[in-house]
Amino acid sequence: MKIAPLPANEVDRLHALLSYEILDTPAEFSYDDITLLASSLCDTPIALVSLIDSDRQWFKSRQGLDASETPRSQSFCAHAIHQEEVFIVADACLDERFASNPLVTGPLGIRFYAGAPLINPDGFALGTLCVIDKQPRNLNSQQRSALKTLARQVVSQLEQRRLNKILAGNFIALQESTKQVCDQQAMLVHSSKMSALGELSAGIAHEINNPLSIISGKLWRLQKHISENKISANDALSDIEVAEKAVRRAANIIKGLTTFARDCTNDPAETTSLQNILNDFIAVTTDTVETAGIEFRIPEFEDCFIRCRPAEIIQILLNLLNNSVFATQKLPQKWIELKVSSDENTVRIFFVDSGSGIPREVQDRMMDPFYTTKPTGQGTGLGLSISQGIAKANQGELSYLPKAANTTFVLSFPKARLGMIA
Template sequence: MLKQNLSPDLTPLRHAHRLATLYSYEILDTQRESVFDDITRMASTICRTPIASITLIDAERQWFKSEIGLGKSQTPISASICAHVVLENDVLVIADTSADRRFGGNPLYTGDPDLKFYAGAPITTADGVTLGTMCVLDTVSRSLTQEQIDMLRMLARQVMMHLELRRMLRLSEKTSDYRARMLASAAHDLRQPLFVASLSVQSLLQEAAPHQLKRLTLANGGLETIKKGFNRMLIAASGHASFTLAELDDTDLGDVLEFIHANFLPLAERKDIRLSVLRTRLHVHSDAVQLETLIGNLVANAVKYTEAGGRVVVGCRRHADHVALHIIDTGIGMASESVNTLFEAFRQGDAQSEGLGLGLWIAKRTAEALGVSVQIHSVPGRGTHFILSLPLKASTEPSSEPIVQVR
């Protein structure tokens, strides 16, 4: 007969400081996000378990930011093994829950789905507050290798870093801190491929021949140095010091569009999409680098959501006091409710698509810094039309350059 479930003292979990820290990330009860789902899939694959989750421990419940194989969004804290991890703030591996008297009466481990194996690594802030766990589970008794346990720790750290990035972006929305936005942009573009590269190098180190060890060790050290640099960037970005955009000046829009065409043509061709960028002699009052970032994010989005055989057209037209830049695609389009939330952080047109859902958030903030207004017209199944109103350089001569229509 199974022994009674010995529930731990949950008082520390309900400590005001721990809960306030958890709530400061504004993560509970949010929608699924692909970056967290990707980490959960990695944990399941690496540990070869059918079940994995990113679990956050609230006062009376454990809530799953991401899960595979559980089919639940939350469970009572009384049924939580993850609570033990948070209390102990260390990796916990239970090879057979049926042989552990702490879980003898736990419904998760005595009935459907009759879980037998558990391993969890704490998700802990820089100042030592444990928010939850990165955990894997199975319906059979088993164990993990030391390498799998180390990887589980690494994935827990990645969850924490993405929570920090997420909070920083929310903070920058409220404070209009431009420096935080630009550093978030760098993290968005570079952290995920860096993480994949680091995992790959560490995996190769386990099987490397003696003559390869030196180079791989150097490569791993270099990646660690870069990751530490990113950590410093995130810490710096979480402050409130101001960052001033370079002074706006005469910007050759033709040069900017030439860069956009050269940069995105290979991607469009790989997808069998016709990318047309109209030449122009117009100049605007802007910053070339940031304008390339703004237009590039919108063109990238257009190519991403346009099917093979479709078109993306970029062109501009002079008006009395501004230049209207049009980005038109024949992609999947959006319903009006999606248009209204398009520029929010971590939103994506397709939940299965790659990336963090930050590209258009960055585009909006860059547009604000440049004094550019953005209009969106979209029809589901027919495509999307972005119109950017760029401040006109005072000396620009009138132009009859037409905007091409996509038919």
């Protein structure tokens, strides 16, 4: 028996074979169909997809054979990988290379062998598609051609397997990268939200302190009059009514802050009253606007509903408000008007201030991340960019009207109906 020599590129060949991660994997129909067809076309009882490992030949698919592998030293396929054409042994008993081979002299009793090498795109012979018989015989030219064609199909399956592995790895990496991007985006949105809240912090503190001072004063007055027995029912009811009004005012401010400040990144959209969104927005901004000497107008409108995450819509409005407060601070007339219009399909919020518009060179860049016209330390440059992204994430759009008489931004959303889920 003659043992097949190692190919000159054996190290690289083994590396190529291992790269497919196919050794010792379960049977697959795609390979079994090929060996079944090879057995039928060549009229042999045995057909194998044989892969030549360092010290064994392992069968990815086998027809007519129980063994899953045999030693490489006994392998016919180890000889076949040395050539590009079909390797044929018409009668192993008459071939000095195989006459004393245990696969010939033993129970298997191989007499005929034909193997087409499995040559990958890099030129490495990974193994063979082979057919075996226990009787001496040969293949005609059509059978040889068919065996080579089927061998190429085996290689195609191997390449597809490797490609799928690469794609799966890339998909996992892409998922991880996407998660990192989403996490970074969430951090930027949160940073922008906190920045917007920070610019309003003085006004918000005043908003809350005012009703608390009223409540404290009225309670002190009631306590004093009760202790002096100088309280009348009317006076008590009047003081309580004023205190209750202040409590409601503080509650509205806290509700607005709670709605805005909570992390709603993973919340599903909900069908929400636009009036409720604006009420929460007004609750946390009224004192800021008044302190800046700005007249704030919201004309009456017929309430309508949009599918959104309410806190994110408030964040957009706060960013627009902060920009307007900054832009109008030196104007003789300072006002902000928030108008709502809707038709059958769309709700539009027009955010208008008394400015005469935004210069063209700024318009072209104002939605870019980190672009700002504010002095250093007074803005992140993320407000409009993130607001635009938030609008899109809520199926809406934030746009600027360049031809309007005053500085005008428009928030547009699909109109929702009560009971709407998606």
